[in-house]
Amino acid sequence: MTFDREKLTQHRANREAWERETLGPTLDKLPERKDRFVTQSSVPINRLYTPADVPDHDYDRDLGNPGAYPFTRGIHATGHRGRQWTMRMFAGFGVAEETNARFKYLISEGNMGLSVAFDLPTLMGYDTDAPEALGEFGSCGVAVSSLEDMEILFDGIPLEQVTTSMTINSPAAVLWAYYIAMAEKRGIDPARLRGTLQNDILKEFIAQKEYVFPPKPSMRLVTDTIEYGTRHLPEWNTVSISGYHIREAGSTAVQELAFTLADGLEYVRWSLERGLDIDEFAPRLSFFFNCHNDFFEEIAKMRAARRIWAREMRETFKRVIRGRG
Numbered sequence: 358m359t360f361d362r363e364k365l366t367q368h369r370a371n372r373e374a375w376e377r378e379t380l381g382p383t384l385d386k387l388p389e390r391k392d393r394f395v396t397q398s399s400v401p402i403n404r405l406y407t408p409a410d411v412p413d414h415d416y417d418r419d420l421g422n423p424g425a426y427p428f429t430r431g432i433h434a435t436g437h438r439g440r441q442w443t444m445r446m447f448a449g450f451g452v453a454e455e456t457n458a459r460f461k462y463l464i465s466e467g468n469m470g471l472s473v474a475f476d477l478p479t480l481m482g483y484d485t486d487a488p489e490a491l492g493e494f495g496s497c498g499v500a501v502s503s504l505e506d507m508e509i510l511f512d513g514i515p516l517e518q519v520t521t522s523m524t525i526n527s528p529a530a531v532l533w534a535y536y537i538a539m540a541e542k543r544g545i546d547p548a549r550l551r552g553t554l555q556n557d558i559l560k561e562f563i564a565q566k567e568y569v570f571p572p573k574p575s576m577r578l579v580t581d582t583i584e585y586g587t588r589h590l591p592e593w594n595t596v597s598i599s600g601y602h603i604r605e606a607g608s609t610a611v612q613e614l615a616f617t618l619a620d621g622l623e624y625v626r627w628s629l630e631r632g633l634d635i636d637e638f639a640p641r642l643s644f645f646f647n648c649h650n651d652f653f654e655e656i657a658k659m660r661a662a663r664r665i666w667a668r669e670m671r672e673t674f675k676r677v678i679r680g681r682g
Contacts, residue, residue: 368409375405396654398609419664426671428663445522449474451495453509460514472522473510474498475532482528482569507535508542516540521552522597527569529556530578537590553594553643556582559620560599564606580627587638594643596624604647610658613647618665625674635676 380389394402403410414420421427424434433439446463448471450456460471476498478490484502485494494500501507511521516539525532533554537547558575561568568575579596586595600617608616621642628638646662648655670676 397651427667429660443470445470445472447472449498456499517549551592555597557599564602597643597645599645601647
């Protein structure tokens with residue numbers, strides 16, 4: 358729906374009248390604290406927003422209902438009213454035994470979503486006893502150098518009942534292989550495993566800098582995991598495309614969105630070139646955005662992210678989108 362010219366002109370006149378009545382011609386009625394108000398990303402904030410700010414708004418095209426294309430208002434029709442968020446405690450306590458105890462405590466308190474924080478040597482692909490790991494073992498995360506470490510980490514934890522998020526990138530394929538092998542040793546069908554592998558190597562080159570291999574071999578590994586997950590672990594999110602680290606490295610909200618979506622689209626291109634069907638692997642790509650205190654800017658960012666991603670999936674990659682994104 359669009360506003361006709363007469364109504365649009367009236368909205369603009371009403372806003373100008375409001376500013377004159379409220380502020381006076383020189384702000385002498387109600388002085389403002391600053392000459393200019395901006396978001397945390399330096400986007401100017403108007404004093405008042407009216408329908409004149411969105412004269413070409415089309416409800417179906419630009420907003421739509423929750424759970425329907427273009428998913429501006431979310432991929433779930435009922436949102437948190439139908440299902441609560443999965444809350445994860447990011448945990449990694451030096452050695453596998455201590456972290457396992459923490460996981461069991463979290464589960465005993467009703468938490469069914471686990472999130473593994475690995476130490477720096479593990480993130481960089483080093484064994485715990487490697488000379489390069491000296492002084493970093495177990496610092497800011499748990500050390501996992503072998504299948505045995507992974508078995509200790511998840512000892513006594515019902516893998517088929519929990520979801521496991523692993524914040525690991527360069528060596529993601531190796532750590533994920535440990536997890537899958539551990540499940541198979543317990544007699545659990547990998548197809549029943551649910552969780553998320555961060556596995557976002559492009560944001561490592563952009564922001565966090567924890568990369569091990571050059572870009573092309575790194576991308577090949579990521580594509581390998583997407584293909585394997587598509588074939589054998591249909592409930593697993595094989596890449597968590599991460600804007601969080603880009604924002605923490607100093608980007609604005611717009612830059613965070615731009616780099617993150619560009620990364621995600623590149624993973625899609627590599628997977629298509631591998632011969633995968635987009636309707637098989639795209640639903641298992643997830644996103645991990647930052648969320649600052651500028652409430653409305655962050656809402657706008659999340660809405661824009663969903664709209665752009667849905668549009669690219671449908672129009673650029675011809676993905677058939679039905680209901681939940």
